[in-house]
Amino acid sequence: MSPPKQPCSLFQLCVKSSIRLINSACYVIEKTYPENHLNECEREAFDLKCHLMTMLPARLFDVLCSERTCCQYRGDPRIQLQVLMHPNITVFRKCDLDNGIPQRFWQGTLATFSRLRVLDLKFICTDEILAVIGDSCPLLEEINIVSRVDICKSLFNASVLIRNVSDAGLCCITNLKHLRVLAMDPPRNERANRIGRCVSRAGIIMLIRELPYLEELRIESCDIGSTLIGSTVDVGPLNLRKMICHFASADGVRKLIKICPCLKEFSLTHITEHNKDAILDQISMSELRLHKLDLSFFSFTDSMQQLLTVKGSYLTHFSLWEIDNSLNLDKVVSIGKCCPNLTSLCLMTQSKCLHVPRYYRRPDKIFSELRNLILGNENFCIDRMLTFFLECTSNLEKLVLKYQTKTNLDDTLLHLLEKGHLKNIVDLWLDCTLEVSKNVVKRTIQMCDRLQLFTVDFADTTTELLQYITENNLDLKLGSY
Numbered sequence: 001m002s003p004p005k006q007p008c009s010l011f012q013l014c015v016k017s018s019i020r021l022i023n024s025a026c027y028v029i030e031k032t033y034p035e036n037h038l039n040e041c042e043r044e045a046f047d048l049k050c051h052l053m054t055m056l057p058a059r060l061f062d063v064l065c066s067e068r069t070c071c072q073y074r075g076d077p078r079i080q081l082q083v084l085m086h087p088n089i090t091v092f093r094k095c096d097l098d099n100g101i102p103q104r105f106w107q108g109t110l111a112t113f114s115r116l117r118v119l120d121l122k123f124i125c126t127d128e129i130l131a132v133i134g135d136s137c138p139l140l141e142e143i144n145i146v147s148r149v150d151i152c153k154s155l156f157n158a159s160v161l162i163r164n165v166s167d168a169g170l171c172c173i174t175n176l177k178h179l180r181v182l183a184m185d186p187p188r189n190e191r192a193n194r195i196g197r198c199v200s201r202a203g204i205i206m207l208i209r210e211l212p213y214l215e216e217l218r219i220e221s222c223d224i225g226s227t228l229i230g231s232t233v234d235v236g237p238l239n240l241r242k243m244i245c246h247f248a249s250a251d252g253v254r255k256l257i258k259i260c261p262c263l264k265e266f267s268l269t270h271i272t273e274h275n276k277d278a279i280l281d282q283i284s285m286s287e288l289r290l291h292k293l294d295l296s297f298f299s300f301t302d303s304m305q306q307l308l309t310v311k312g313s314y315l316t317h318f319s320l321w322e323i324d325n326s327l328n329l330d331k332v333v334s335i336g337k338c339c340p341n342l343t344s345l346c347l348m349t350q351s352k353c354l355h356v357p358r359y360y361r362r363p364d365k366i367f368s369e370l371r372n373l374i375l376g377n378e379n380f381c382i383d384r385m386l387t388f389f390l391e392c393t394s395n396l397e398k399l400v401l402k403y404q405t406k407t408n409l410d411d412t413l414l415h416l417l418e419k420g421h422l423k424n425i426v427d428l429w430l431d432c433t434l435e436v437s438k439n440v441v442k443r444t445i446q447m448c449d450r451l452q453l454f455t456v457d458f459a460d461t462t463t464e465l466l467q468y469i470t471e472n473n474l475d476l477k478l479g480s481y
Contacts, residue, residue: 001445001446001447001448001449001472001474002445002448002449002450002451002452002469002474002475002476003449003450003452003474003475004472004473004474004475005473005474005475006475015063015064015067015070016067016070016071018064019064019067019068019070019071020071022048022052022064022080022083022084023071023073023074023080025048025083026045026048026075026079026080026083027073027074027075027079029041029044029045029048029079030075030076030079031075032044041079042082045079045082045083046082048083049082049083049084049086052083053086058086058088058089059090061084061085061086061088061089062086062089062090062091062092064084065081065084065085065089065091065092065093066091066093068080068084068095069095072097073097077097077098077101078101078105081101081105081109082109085109085113087112087113087115088115089113089116090115090116090117090118091116091117091118091119092113092116092118092119092120093118093119093120094120094121094122094124098124099123099124099148101124103124103126103128103129103148106121106124106129106132107128107129107132110129110132110136110137111132111135111136113136113137114136114137114138114139115139116137116139116140117139117140117141117142118140118141118142118143119133119137119140119142119143119144120143120144121143121144121145121146122144122146122183123146123147123148123149124148125144125145125146125147125148125164125165125169126147126148126164126165126169127165127166127168127169127172127197130145130165130169130170130172130173131169131172133172133173133176134172134173134174134175134176135172137176138175138176138177138178139178140176140178140179141178141179141180141181142179142180142181142182143173143176143179143181143182143183144183144184144218145165145169145173145182145183145184145185146165146183146184146185147163147164147165147185147197148163148164149161149162149163149164150162150164162197163197163198164197165184165185165197165199166197166198166199166203167199167200167202167203167206168197169197169199170184170199170203170204170206170207171203171206171207173207174206174207174210174211175210176211177211177212177213178213179211179213179214180213180214180215180216181214181215181216181218182207182211182214182216182217182218183218183219184204184217184218184219185198185199185219186199186219186221186222187199187201187203187204187219187222187227188200201227201230201231204217204219204224204227205227205228205231205233205235208238208240209233209235209238212239213239214238214239214240215239215240215241215242216240216241216242217240217242223244223245223246223247224243224245225243225244225245225246225248225252225256226245226246226247226248226252228256228259228260229245229248229252229255229256229259235259236258236259236260236261237258237259237260237261237262238259238260238262240260240262240263241262241263241264241265242263242264242265242266243256243260243263243265243267244267244269245266245267245268245269246269248268248279249279250275250278250279250281250282253268253279253282253283254282257282257283257286257288261287261288263288263290264289264290264291264292265290265291265292265293265317266283266288266290266292266293266294267292267293267294267296268294268295268296268298269294269295269296269297269321276298276299276301276303277301277302277303277304278303280298280301280303280304280306280307281303281306281307283307283311284303284306284307284310284311288311289311289314290311290314290315291314291315291316291317292315292316292317292318292344293311293315293317293318293319294318294319294346295319295320295321296319296321297321297323298320298321298323299322299323299324299326300320300322300324300326300327300331305331305334305338308334308335308338308339309338312335312338312339312340313338313339313340313341314341315339315341315342316341316342316343316344317342317343317344317345318335318339318342318344318345318346319344319345319346319347319348319374320335320346320347320348320349321349322347322349322351325349325350325351325352325353326351326353327347327349327351327353327354328351328353328354328355329354329355329356329357329360332347332354333362333363333366336363336366336367336392337363337366340365340366340368340369341369342367342369343370343371343372344370344371344372345367345370345372345373345374346373346374346375346376347374347375347376347377348374348376348377348402349376349377350377350378350379351377351379351380352379354377354379354380354385355380355381355384355385356381356384356385356387356388360388362388362391362392366392367389367392367393368392368393369393369395370389370392370393370395370396371393371395371396371397371398372396372397372398372399373389373396373398373399373400374400374402375389375400375401375402376402376403377402377403378403378404378405382401382403382407382409382412382434383411383412383415386401386412386416386421387415387416387419387421390416390419390421390422391421394421394423394424395424396421396422396424396425397424397425397426397427397450398425398426398427398428398429399422399425399427399428399429400429401429401430401431401434402431403431403433403434404433405433406433406435407433407434407435408434408435408436409430409434409435409436409440410435410436410437410440413436413440413443413444414440414443417443417444417447417448422444422447422448422451423447423448423449423450424450425448425450425451426450426451426452426453427451427452427453427454428444428448428451428453428454428455428456429453429455430455430456430457431457432457432481433457434456434457435457435458436456436457436458437458437460438458438460438464438465441454441456441458441465442465442468445465445468445469445474445476451476452475452476452477453477453479454476454477454478454479455478455479455480456478456479456480457480457481458480462478462480465478466478
């Protein structure tokens with residue numbers, strides 16, 4: 001049966017209790033003074049902070065700030081923050097309640113926090129705030145500077161989004177030499193007319209050239225790989241470890257590998273070049289030792305086989321969206337033989353050649369380390385394909401099945417349960433096309449001792465199952481469509 005919910009630890013109870021007491025004290029202070037007595041209110045909040053600082057270790061303030069959402073403050077969040085933010089705080093992540101706080105509060109507050117290592121200012125960041133961060137927080141290793149977005153009414157459009165971080169703000173943080181992870185806005189579309197500030201591709205290139213230890217650049221919907229390839233200035237070598245690249249060519253990939261020789265995670269997708277084998281050959285011939293490789297809209301050719309033969313021993317995560325519909329069992333077995341250390345595998349294909357013969361004898365020691373499996377197809381026999389993979393590993397923790405044809409999965413699930421193939425499963429996600437009866441859902445919950453996430457579509461109401469989960473105090477989230 002799914003694991004029971006565990007009671008909160010004594011430490012968690014203490015943190016929640018402390019936040020409640022602090023919130024109550026802050027609310028009393030806030031309501032004691034009218035708006036025209038702001039100085040007295042701030043002074044009393046400061047006195048409360050000093051009292052807490054004498055009683056609690058500095059690192060505990062990191063925890064209290066991170067757990068603010070467990071007991072939401074019903075007043076002005078600035079009062080609560082004024083009390084909870086210790087001068088030696090190392091981690092601060094804003095919550096949704098902070099979005100409405102004026103910019104000048106952040107400028108004044110962040111100027112005093114010189115020991116910050118992690119800072120998340122998503123949706124509240126501006127150039128002015130970045131200027132303060134650049135001067136006051138030299139030890140930052142991770143930062144989210146996705147900008148505040150304002151909405152401006154226009155005579156021509158219903159509304160226009162205005163961002164508040166520009167290349168000028170990026171220049172302010174070039175001296176944060178310890179940055180390893182950076183999340184930020186995508187660059188503006190050069191052909192679009194925008195109002196307000198925006199970052200440009202040139203600004204992004206300028207910034208990452210100044211950050212020697214940057215390992216991960218998170219920019220939503222931005223092809224940073226192509227941005228680096230197309231740069232008109234010399235870039236690299238960079239310390240980036242993760243890269244997503246769209247619309248790449250073989251020459252572009254060769255240049256990108258030279259710019260980012262330390263890549264560990266590489267994703268290639270939306271490839272328009274006809275000769276994709278040349279791209280795979282560039283990876284094969286490089287010195288890269290990739291841990292994660294995602295290939296979308298590729299074919300399993302001889303070049304793919306060569307790539308896995310040469311680099312497969314380093315891979316722990318491999319994803320293939322195959323497009324020529326020729327993937328067969330021999331090629332799947334080849335993936336297992338070439339990549340003995342795989343812990344995560346994703347195979348998406350429409351191939352009609354992928355099937356397991358009735359008396360097939362699978363090779364030993366393939367996919368034995370697999371923890372996460374994603375399969376997507378509408379042509380293979382689910383029962384045989386799943387049995388093939390689940391007989392290879394006894395450690396599977398996450399299983400995702402994507403299918404395009406209505407199929408009843410009752411018999412398959414019962415067979416896998418009886419064989420003990422799902423005994424270690426923690427997360428089971430079944431496409432809405434896969435029909436499962438209420439009784440089989442309940443049986444799955446009963447026989448999977450570690451199951452905590454279960455997404456499944458079934459016609460019956462979930463009320464009875466949710467009641468069963470509650471009555472048995474199970475630590476299980478049951479999702480449906």
